Amino acid sequence: MRQTDQTAIVLRHAPYRDNDRMLTLLSPTRGRVEALARGCRRPKSPLMSASELFALGDFDFYDRCGRMTVTSATLIETFYPLRADFDRLAVGVYLLNLCEAAAQPGQGCQELFMLLLHTLSRLTFSDQAWKPLLAGFLLHFSAINGVKPRLNHCIACGRRLSVSEQVYFDVAEGGLCCHDCRAPGQTALAEAQAAWLRMALRSGSSAWINTPDCYAPYTLLRHFVESRLERPLRSAAMLPKDE
Ligand SMILES: [Zn+2]
Numbered sequence: 385m386r387q388t389d390q391t392a393i394v395l396r397h398a399p400y401r402d403n404d405r406m407l408t409l410l411s412p413t414r415g416r417v418e419a420l421a422r423g424c425r426r427p428k429s430p431l432m433s434a435s436e437l438f439a440l441g442d443f444d445f446y447d448r449c450g451r452m453t454v455t456s457a458t459l460i461e462t463f464y465p466l467r468a469d470f471d472r473l474a475v476g477v478y479l480l481n482l483c484e485a486a487a488q489p490g491q492g493c494q495e496l497f498m499l500l501l502h503t504l505s506r507l508t509f510s511d512q513a514w515k516p517l518l519a520g521f522l523l524h525f526s527a528i529n530g531v532k533p534r535l536n537h538c539i540a541c542g543r544r545l546s547v548s549e550q551v552y553f554d555v556a557e558g559g560l561c562c563h564d565c566r567a568p569g570q571t572a573l574a575e576a577q578a579a580w581l582r583m584a585l586r587s588g589s590s591a592w593i594n595t596p597d598c599y600a601p602y603t604l605l606r607h608f609v610e611s612r613l614e615r616p617l618r619s620a621a622m623l624p625k626d627e
Contacts, residue, residue: 387412389413390442390443390444391442391443391460392411392412392417392440392441392442392443393409393410393440393480393497393500394407394408394434394436394437394438394439395408395409395410395416395437395480395484396408396480397437399425403425403429404421404422404424404425405420405421405425406420407419407420407421407435407454409443410487410496410497412492412497413494414490415487415488415492416484416487416488417445417452417489418452419445419452419454420451420454421434421457424454430456431456431457433459434459435454436462437477437480438462438466438476438504439461440501441457441459442457442458443456443457444457463476463504463508464508465508465509466504466508471514472507472508472514474622474623475507475518475624476504476508478518478619478622478623479500479518479521480500481617481618481620482525482609483496483500485614485617486525486529495528499521499525503520503521514624515602516580518602519584519601519602522605523581523585523605524584524585526605526608531612532558532585533559533581534558535559535560535578535581536560536582537560538560538561538562538565539557539558540565540567541564545560545562545578547575547579548575549563550572551572552566552570552571552572553570553608554569554570555571556569558608560573571601571604573601573604577599577600577601580600580601581601584600606620606623
């Protein structure tokens with residue numbers, strides 16, 4: 385995808401006056417942007433499609449004393465097919481909410497932007513299972529936000545962990561623990577799950593998406609990421625249950 389200084393994706397919209405919306409956008413160069421889309425709820429408004437959730441486009445802004453208004457928008461992608469599958473739509477909204485929570489106004493977030501775009505594209509246009517996709521997103525999301533889980537050494541004794549030994553994930557400490565140092569509240573991981581975490585963290589999304597659901601500790605990674613947010617995400621309650 386070509387990307388310009390104007391490229392952004394709509395993370396949230398809220399009604400504003402009769403025909404307007406306040407948009408929350410993620411821009412790789414500007415971070416989180418709040419901007420008013422005037423008249424976008426009128427039929428035939430040129431801003432209508434670009435003011436929907438997930439809309440990816442090039443947005444022109446008018447900045448008046450820090451209050452941004454969208455003056456024009458060129459739509460690149462709507463991710464429309466997401467709306468046809470409730471589970472995948474719920475995952476998509478959850479991804480948007482996580483990015484909104486992590487991005488800061490005025491701080492570029494190229495890596496986060498690309499992670500969101502790649503994940504949304506696969507969620508929308510491929511039939512790959514959503515659990516490993518979301519688990520991979522959560523793992524890389526935490527790394528981008530400076531809380532990369534420690535997977536190669538025990539968080540308590542520092543000993544290098546072998547690939548075949550029993551390990552435990554500690555959500556609060558953010559890493560794996562060996563059998564000798566294990567503590568209450570930690571989650572025992574199957575060997576395949578620990579291997580999946582290490583593989584997914586060092587590879588791009590093409591490597592982790594085709595793994596069986598059971599290898600990707602998706603619920604665990606949700607706890608890991610959500611426990612570090614300032615406030616709970618309402619969309620988390622909409623996610624499909626983990627069987
Ligand atoms: Zn240890």
